[in-house]
Amino acid sequence: AVALASGAQATDFPAKGKNVTIVVPFSAGGPTDRVARDLAEALRKSLGATVVVDNAAGAGSSIGTARVARATPDGYTLLLNHIGMATMPSLYRKLAFSVPNDFEYLGIVNDVPMTLIGRPNLPANNYKELSGWIAQNKGKINLGNAGLGSASHLCGLMYQSALKLDMTVVPYKGTAPAITDLIGGQIDLLCDQTTNTTSQIEGQKVKAYAVTTTQRLQTASLKTLPTLAESGLKDFQVTIWHGLYAPKGTPADVLAKINTALKTALKDPEFIKKQEGLGAVVATDQRIEPAEHKKFVQAEIDKWGVVIKAAGTYAD
Ligand code: MLT
Numbered sequence: 486a487v488a489l490a491s492g493a494q495a496t497d498f499p500a501k502g503k504n505v506t507i508v509v510p511f512s513a514g515g516p517t518d519r520v521a522r523d524l525a526e527a528l529r530k531s532l533g534a535t536v537v538v539d540n541a542a543g544a545g546s547s548i549g550t551a552r553v554a555r556a557t558p559d560g561y562t563l564l565l566n567h568i569g570m571a572t573m574p575s576l577y578r579k580l581a582f583s584v585p586n587d588f589e590y591l592g593i594v595n596d597v598p599m600t601l602i603g604r605p606n607l608p609a610n611n612y613k614e615l616s617g618w619i620a621q622n623k624g625k626i627n628l629g630n631a632g633l634g635s636a637s638h639l640c641g642l643m644y645q646s647a648l649k650l651d652m653t654v655v656p657y658k659g660t661a662p663a664i665t666d667l668i669g670g671q672i673d674l675l676c677d678q679t680t681n682t683t684s685q686i687e688g689q690k691v692k693a694y695a696v697t698t699t700q701r702l703q704t705a706s707l708k709t710l711p712t713l714a715e716s717g718l719k720d721f722q723v724t725i726w727h728g729l730y731a732p733k734g735t736p737a738d739v740l741a742k743i744n745t746a747l748k749t750a751l752k753d754p755e756f757i758k759k760q761e762g763l764g765a766v767v768a769t770d771q772r773i774e775p776a777e778h779k780k781f782v783q784a785e786i787d788k789w790g791v792v793i794k795a796a797g798t799y800a801d
Contacts, residue, residue, distance in 0.1 A: 510549025512659025
């Protein structure tokens, strides 16, 4: 009621000289950060405000997400997060926020495929050779990820379960530091989003083995990669979606302004070009509807809840 009473403040949004902050709950230089920075640039134009990115990494995105849940609901603090919004409720026994109740949903931003990549000096040069190497090195394989509830965690979980094999999981605060260690040879494998891996694959900094989508990708540098499904892991499929959120209680007119600006930003040819170059598919209007976004996240919470329960992985 207080928020609605300050109507003048709400219609002023975004006020001159005030920054809109997009909190990224993972490390700078990683895939969520990449999407957020491209989006910030597009939103700067469509919202008419300075949009900055603030990285609040750790604990599989739960730290940054909690921060936004507690932020002043005035439209100046937003959250960009991915599928972690749907996996955290099942993975963490205690969360400092409720995904369905503590956020305003502003729209889905994009869908991003994942790639299975390896350290540059890994002897396997294609997926078939990787399968042989994995069989020979059982019990000695290190698999990086961005923490419990991250996209890389989820993909790694599904990969190990499909292979019926446990790898040593090495968590980071994001896949930016994980990929640095992969390039340095400290870890063997990583499953990460194409928004982070495309340039590393193109630069031959890492070995690329497969994609996690059901169809091969169209991106020039990725289209020779087989899908995991066609490589013997029947039905293997993971695609990572991102969404934009505001703290619960943000005034309706502010939310409407951000939603309209988001729809315009996601039609920005520059944004689309950058994202498509990295293998991402930008959301279209229907998925940028807040009600649609909320319904989708709930369906994903239900879907991944079953998978996570079966895997029996939890954190306190
Ligand atoms: C993830 O695995 O969830 C992502 O790579 C997160 C990130 O580092 O942006």
